[in-house]
Amino acid sequence: MLDLGKYIIFSLLSIFLSISSFSETRKFNIGKIATKQEVAGWDIDIRPDGLGAPKGSGDALSGEEVYAERCASCHGDFGEGIDRWPELVGGSGTLSSHDPVKTTGSYWPYASTIYDYVYRSMPFGEAQSLTYDETYKIVAYLLNMNDIIDEDFILSNKNIGKIKMPNRNGFLLPDPRPDVKNLNGNPCMKNCNTPTKIIGKARDIDVTPEDEKS
Amino acid sequence: MAKEKKDIISRRSVIKAGVGLGALGLSSKSLLAKEANNKNLPPNVPEWTETLGDGVDVNPYGMPSEFESNVIRRNVEWLTASTESSVNFTPLQDLEGIVTPNGLCFERHHGGTAIINPIDYRLMINGLVDREMIFTLDDLKRFPQVNKFYFLECAANGGMEWKGSQLNGCQYTFGMVHNVQYTGVKLFDLIQETGLKNNAKWVLAEGSDSSGMTRSIPIEKIKDDCIIAWAMNGEALRPEQGYPIRLVVPGWEGNMWVKWLRRIEFGDKPYMTREETSKYTDLLSDGKARMFTWVMDAKSVITSPCPEKPVLQKGIHQIRGLAWSGRGKIKRVDVSLDGGKNWKTAQLHSPVLEKSLTRFTIPFEWNGEEMLLQSRAIDETNYVQPTIKELQNIRGVNSIYHNNSIATWLISKNGKVDNVRLG
Numbered sequence: 086m087l088d089l090g091k092y093i094i095f096s097l098l099s100i101f102l103s104i105s106s107f108s109e110t111r112k113f114n115i116g117k118i119a120t121k122q123e124v125a126g127w128d129i130d131i132r133p134d135g136l137g138a139p140k141g142s143g144d145a146l147s148g149e150e151v152y153a154e155r156c157a158s159c160h161g162d163f164g165e166g167i168d169r170w171p172e173l174v175g176g177s178g179t180l181s182s183h184d185p186v187k188t189t190g191s192y193w194p195y196a197s198t199i200y201d202y203v204y205r206s207m208p209f210g211e212a213q214s215l216t217y218d219e220t221y222k223i224v225a226y227l228l229n230m231n232d233i234i235d236e237d238f239i240l241s242n243k244n245i246g247k248i249k250m251p252n253r254n255g256f257l258l259p260d261p262r263p264d265v266k267n268l269n270g271n272p273c274m275k276n277c278n279t280p281t282k283i284i285g286k287a288r289d290i291d292v293t294p295e296d297e298k299s
Numbered sequence: 300m301a302k303e304k305k306d307i308i309s310r311r312s313v314i315k316a317g318v319g320l321g322a323l324g325l326s327s328k329s330l331l332a333k334e335a336n337n338k339n340l341p342p343n344v345p346e347w348t349e350t351l352g353d354g355v356d357v358n359p360y361g362m363p364s365e366f367e368s369n370v371i372r373r374n375v376e377w378l379t380a381s382t383e384s385s386v387n388f389t390p391l392q393d394l395e396g397i398v399t400p401n402g403l404c405f406e407r408h409h410g411g412t413a414i415i416n417p418i419d420y421r422l423m424i425n426g427l428v429d430r431e432m433i434f435t436l437d438d439l440k441r442f443p444q445v446n447k448f449y450f451l452e453c454a455a456n457g458g459m460e461w462k463g464s465q466l467n468g469c470q471y472t473f474g475m476v477h478n479v480q481y482t483g484v485k486l487f488d489l490i491q492e493t494g495l496k497n498n499a500k501w502v503l504a505e506g507s508d509s510s511g512m513t514r515s516i517p518i519e520k521i522k523d524d525c526i527i528a529w530a531m532n533g534e535a536l537r538p539e540q541g542y543p544i545r546l547v548v549p550g551w552e553g554n555m556w557v558k559w560l561r562r563i564e565f566g567d568k569p570y571m572t573r574e575e576t577s578k579y580t581d582l583l584s585d586g587k588a589r590m591f592t593w594v595m596d597a598k599s600v601i602t603s604p605c606p607e608k609p610v611l612q613k614g615i616h617q618i619r620g621l622a623w624s625g626r627g628k629i630k631r632v633d634v635s636l637d638g639g640k641n642w643k644t645a646q647l648h649s650p651v652l653e654k655s656l657t658r659f660t661i662p663f664e665w666n667g668e669e670m671l672l673q674s675r676a677i678d679e680t681n682y683v684q685p686t687i688k689e690l691q692n693i694r695g696v697n698s699i700y701h702n703n704s705i706a707t708w709l710i711s712k713n714g715k716v717d718n719v720r721l722g
Binding site: 118159197213258264267268292293 | 572
């Protein structure tokens with residue numbers, strides 16, 4: 086709710102919702118009222134519909150430079166990921182394979198999440214140091230690298246809620262668990278039919294850290 | 300834990316080439332019983348009896364015995380690119396009862412540990428409330444308080460074991476869980492100050508660390524049992540556990556228990572943060588992924604014997620273990636010595652609390668033969684902890700998260716214990 090628009094929407098909402106449970110009474114009288122500036126400084130989240138997106142814009146062409154400077158040292162020039170740092174680009178068509186590659190392009194359902202996350206958390210170790218425009222530029226660059234928008238598409242607070250992500254419909258709700266057979270608290274206790282042949286040992290895979298202290 | 304498998308494999312080959320020795324704690328050295336010093340044994344009188352010991356205040360804040368120096372959190376270095384975005388594991392194999400000592404509670408950070416002077420701490424509540432407000436730590440402590448034991452388990456606990464047994468240790472395969480008593484206020488009590496709009500359906504919890512951790516939580520859960528906590532096991536939260544304030548979301552995946560909590564926003568829709576889209580979604584074999592899989596299903600582990608705790612003598616031993624469920628209390632735990640063919644019900648030790656670790660024990664006799672140890676938890680909803688095969692049949696092997704299957708420890712004829720997969 087950084088910009089006034091979001092604030093006004095909420096104010097209107099609360100006026101129209103006459104059922105709203107506005108109460109003047111505070112039970113304990115603890116705490117202080119937050120000012121608008123205080124809230125604006127911390128309320129940095131953005132929802133899929135674009136609610137909360139701060140005013141600003143940028144395209145992939147200008148994003149390439151900012152990305153190269155602030156992101157590429159870990160995530161690679163093309164988002165391919167250096168060493169064990171996360172890859173951000175590619176992986177399309179791999180989600181049902183043996184080796185799924187989950188990136189902003191192949192997996193993330195909303196463009197808003199990229200903006201929200203990059204602004205709040207990246208570059209790693211320099212959180213919340215990008216400007217709004219820089220963030221739009223970088224997100225546009227990532228979307229373009231993932232073939233989601235053209236390089237001259239101007240991404241902004243007006244359209245970030247309308248970008249169609251490839252894996253938008255890749256998520257299932259609600260949680261179907263418990264999803265295993267319902268044994269109603271009475272599992273087999275005697276002579277159960279279960280395989281007891283050893284088909285793998287962690288020792289043979291040999292990736293367990295050595296313990297110098299033991 | 301949520302690393303792409305590709306990374307893990309490539310790193311694995313490096314490790315293989317470079318190290319190539321036996322697994323954790325299982326070097327032949329550690330299997331030898333350490334020799335006692337005869338001078339300290341009867342009929343002799345040991346030195347610690349004949350001399351004075353340290354006075355009070357030698358350790359103003361007491362530490363464990365020097366002989367317990369191997370009881371520590373450990374990480375798996377090759378799992379992550381940096382220790383600031385990483386995880387370590389609770390040494391469950393060395394713990395008794397149900398309380399996890401504060402210094403042994405596993406750590407999971409996405410941007411390192413934030414160091415916050417409590418004077419500078421503020422909690423902001425905004426969004427669909429009547430009054431957007433700010434509370435200091437002292438403010439929060441003026442609300443009616445609650446004291447509750449809860450387990451916290453990372454959704455990726457056991458995430459490395461989906462395809463097969465990978466890590467040879469109780470600590471590495473089950474150690475992303477801990478259990479402490481929290482002191483705090485019910486989050487919903489703060490609403491009595493801020494008021495709440497009727498269309499508020501979701502909460503965004505936000506951390507003030509360098510990752511700005513955020514998760515969406517449905518308002519029903521907030522009304523039910525979420526706590527804003529400042530103490531664990533009787534003392535202030537440890538910095539790595541969110542000092543001065545963390546959110547407690549009982550029975551639900553650890554990632555939602557936002558540490559260094561700075562803001563609670565009420566909204567009418569979920570926020571779809573990175574941690575509930577890119578991460579903490581469970582990929583099925585058809586390429587679709589489950590979302591908002593919050594509850595931690597019932598699970599149990601034998602903490603001794605286990606790969607770190609070999610069986611050193613023939614005869615009677617006590618199997619010790621822990622069981623827990625995000626849906627309520629543990630009702631029963633069964634133990635098998637033959638890989639799941641036959642089961643016996645273990646003894647549960649009080650207290651048996653809801654959404655808390657529960658201790659179980661059962662005696663067994665080892666005569667030098669191979670044994671396949673398993674434990675199986677049943678919770679008060681009558682849910683039975685499944686086998687890995689059952690989970691794989693439904694979810695495939697790429698879920699990473701929510702592996703609550705039964706594990707198998709093989710006791711070999713030499714008393715060593717191994718993490719094995721049956722099939």
